[in-house]
Amino acid sequence: MVGMQVAPAQTALVRVLEVRRQNHRDGAIFRGERISAKGEILDTHSRLTVRLQRMSVCVPVKEGQWWQVTGRVTTDSYINDRGFQMVEEQMDVTGTDASVIKPSGFSIVNYIAKNSRMKGIGPQAARKLWERFENGLFDVLDQSDTEALALVLGIERATLLVEVWHQDGLSETLQWLSKHGMESRIGHRVLGYFGKDAAAKLTENPYRLLSFAAGWKQVDEFAKAEMGVALDDERRLVAANEEVVFKALSLGDTYVPHANLVSGLRAVLKGEKHTATLIDKVIAQSAQTGRLLFDSQDNVYSLGACLLEKAVAQGIRKRVGLKKPSCNVDAVIAAYEDRESTTRSRFELNQEQRAAVHLVAQHDFAVVTGGAGCGKTTVIKCVIEVLEEEGYDISLLALAGKAAKRIRDATDHEARTLASFIKAMQKEKEEKEKGQVASSQKRKALVIDEASMVDLLTFAAILDLIDDDTKIIKVGDQHQLNPVGPGLVFHCLPELDWIPHVELKVPKRFGNEIAEIANMIKDGIFPATDRFNGSVIFTEASEASLSDLGSSLYLQQPNDTIILCTTRKLAASINAQVQQALTARGRALRLYDPFSEQWQWCGFHLGDQIICTRNHWELGIQNGSLGTLVEIFDHPTLLDSDEDNDAPALGWIEWDDGEKRPLREDLLDSLELGYALTVHKSQGSQWRRVIVCLPTASGKGSTLVDRSMVYTAVTRAKSQVVLCGNHDDLVAAIERKKAADRRKVGLPNWLAQSALN
Template sequence: AQEVKGIGFRTADQIAMSLGLERNHDERLTAGVDFALLQISQAGHCCVPEDILVKEAAKLLLVEPGEIALHVSALIAGNSLCVEDFHGMTLIYPRHLYYAEKRVAERLLLLKDRAKQAPNEDYDGIVAKWESRSGITLAEAQHEAVLSSLMHGVLVLTGGPGTGKTTVVRGMLAVLEAQGFKILLGAPTGRAAKRLSEATEREAITVHRLLESTGGTEGAPLFMRNEDHPLEADVVIIDEVSMMDISLMNSFLLAIPDGCRVILVGDVDQLPAVGPGSVLKDIIRSATVPVVRLTEVFRQAGESMIVINAHQINRGMLPDFSSSIDFQFAEINDSDAVAQAIVSLCCDQLPKEGFNVSYDVQVLAPMHRLVCGVENLNKLLQEALNPDADGKTAIVGANQILREGDKIMQMKNNYTKGVYNGDIGFITGIDHGRVAVRYPEQDVIYERGEVEELHLAYAMSVHKSQGSEYPVVIMPLISGHYMMLQRNLLYTAVTRAKQRVILLGSKAALNTALSNDRTKRRYSLLAERLVGEEL
């Protein structure tokens, strides 16, 4: 049912039932199980215990769980689904995620021992020479990381803000280039790639561009670069790896030639990828590839309250709001008042201070619903920043009106147009249902049926902000969002800001976020596969 463009499973199911399809028809049961698995993977899981899948599908289809269990067994027997038995738990996988997870483990274990040897094996001397030439003295962990880049086929570098990941990556580039290695740089999003490029003064592109995307669909992208046509490189460095899901990591590793080094850089304490898997966390947890974790915050970064408070938050401690303008908390206990205060900041206070609200300021909300959720804040901010006016064209979408001049976000990967989930642009024109959008790299025209891929972006979810930086971040903290008030969500939000963080809401909501470090474990066996557990 998901294959019918524009028709969800529930609508297709209603139509089929009204045409007389039996409730327990095999095709209906298969579609229902597939849809339940799709929802489970959209929640971040690669697999799911059989009993949970049966319960979810039975609820969806209004069919007895026993009947669903029999049908799931038949789908496994017919190779439509994959299964692993793990410590007495039966885990069900969609086929593509099962093979993606297996291949990621296989490729990492293969690549870590196959690195092309560096011509000069005086590794300490190479690093010392770079330090002397660049006038940089690396801290112990930083030195270990640069050294490790010369020694290992796969390396993970992780650390929070201000710990010097950028300095380390620059050092890695210098010593690896000095060995004559060809290096490619990438990141999961255009914004993260741009930041990497600015930090290293070298070209960095998205993983999709690196792999030469040629289209395909959301679940099955097509890439020119693969096992048969691998990347031409001796080293590939990817930043913001916490954002990579299992499918993208699989496509990436399949395109790495034997002997090529892979360096994965990211902050493991941030939110995991929107898609299935906790790839970076699982690789680190497996302890099967070398990992360098940077923990020391350096003096220059330590002068920023954003960096200091981000580390406080990560430890579950209350941020310091007393000493500077760059990290503020406005205690407002009424949700409507919080929403109005956000509008006032964007329309009045911040523009007076010289900030261009469209480009410099991003509102990040923990959830989509309620007064201080993404949906309502977007409506309020659109009305305040880009109101309806004579001669201004508009188009009505499902739950929103899009106007010429609006700040928007691409909500899913569109491989044909070369725009990806999370890309931000501005509407430059609307004509007969067609919408023109200006992105930093290109202008794109959307036909009437494609407009649903766009969403207002004055406010966005914290998840959608990953890999980006903004001069100013504004975040509501209200108790109504308690379901999503987690420490790693707050940490991810504040680490998006370069100059100022403004939190508005209740102290109770802030304390809930700080104390809640129970991040939901995602169902995946990547770490276990890397360790070589019997499955």
């Protein structure tokens, strides 16, 4: 080593040679060479390693891109094996001092010719492009004019060139949006939808950006500063109007009462003084465009939410109607009871369960509700036998992977997630349209477990993909939490007397103690302290003590125990404490950081319980999948057993479906510790022992905690549940109406109208 120096901040134009690391958590590290504005290498003996923080990465870093970066540079010089003095520079870029640079003029020839991702397009082909189009080449690329490019390159290379150009974020539209703080994902969506007309469409109405997941504040500032949009511009006020409705939709409501729309509009515009006449005019104009719809009660819907709710209402209505079963249902029930009696003495369905099985046999749409432990799974098992006897092709479905695994284990019938079912049905539909697969001769039946978790979007997607004669059975507990996504479906159905419905009320699991307490909570009553016993325990706790108490209780009996929280912040705090006590002295999962040349801890130790927070269908895991880190390798290792993935593995995770899967770096961003979960993440699963940590003082007057959340948490327990919190605040929370009752949805209205038609 000759020496190391730290220079003041400097700016450099760098061609990317190698991407060493890139993820959502840390940003990116790449190695490149300094170049001139023409793309010429400035120093053949020098290489620059650049670290971009997460906020600096406006588009994915790829080989061949040109990046302009500013930061402090550390310089290492050394003598290589051939005796030459080499210089290795490292730049740490902070803030947003980094951007992809679009080549100008003739420099585009160097950009194309030396880009490793533009295979088959060398210096000669790049020069031919310049000779033909000159500066017009940039417009040809921005407009994705593959036909013009194909005259020089052929269609395959022309398509590749356009694809890489847009991947690099070099179109005028992407550059323009990036300069104004729009994320690259938004720019790509805009470009993908509008194509070459993107800039013109946004100039015409910049608030179109709201449709591509950009936030109101960001878009409004962009429109006012860059497009000169006035405060009282009708485009702006109409967009603000729609923002109120779509914000409500993001919180679960499918409509907004007129009075709430007016107050919400004033809140979005933050005290700007607009006359009532102008506000009324804008609302009327929104209705005239058809983007917002009004019902007879003057409630305002987005067009999409209204159409989805109406489609769901029609899909349900067309299936409702009494029909004669094609098999002897009582005989099937008797045979089922005989088989179950071989493992459970004198087993019989109770009257409610028998009624539920008959209901399913008699209707193409049926709803079975009941609390935890009331025998819903038993009904599903018997229903499957009836449907098989009738010759149905049965799909047993649940929203979450852990719920699908639980019902599969309980019924011995293959079960899958709703997402994987939708994906399979979309593929089947495409193949049918191409004539690649024949239609099945067997009628289909869908049995959807934990149906209270299914939102409007998901159920509407299912109805759109299945045949009109497909039978649907929805099973669940309407007193649990409402779906995370918008709307309500399952919660609305039991209240309608024309919907075929049976409620199971008789507890059949975990003795009566947990069920009795759960039912009291469901009815809005917090039990007196003398009602608590060994199965249900209440522990008074302050807000500040919840993290310590939750982790302490967990560590007393960690086997088949879970801690449930109402906030991610509390769950994270408890997870850190449990990890410190259980696994922190064990082997750590580490990754090598080529920038600092050190091994860095990834946040996990051998034996840690983890949860996946995103869907990875290609791996067979999804948001909510739970697992244990069972092995950590000495070094990243290529696995001979996994020919489909050539990325090195860091270790093995054993997941809750019983499968061991390799842990690779690209999965780390989707993993968190899983000793403590939010209540929402727990739906569909049970544990032997459940510790529930609820907010205390901060929960007063808050709608975060209500009876449905407490009820859902309590009913996750098989043998014991420990409630921790402030008694008075818990009483107030349980007296509060459940979230589903507060959600504003139009489906009951559309169902009522469909019943009259």
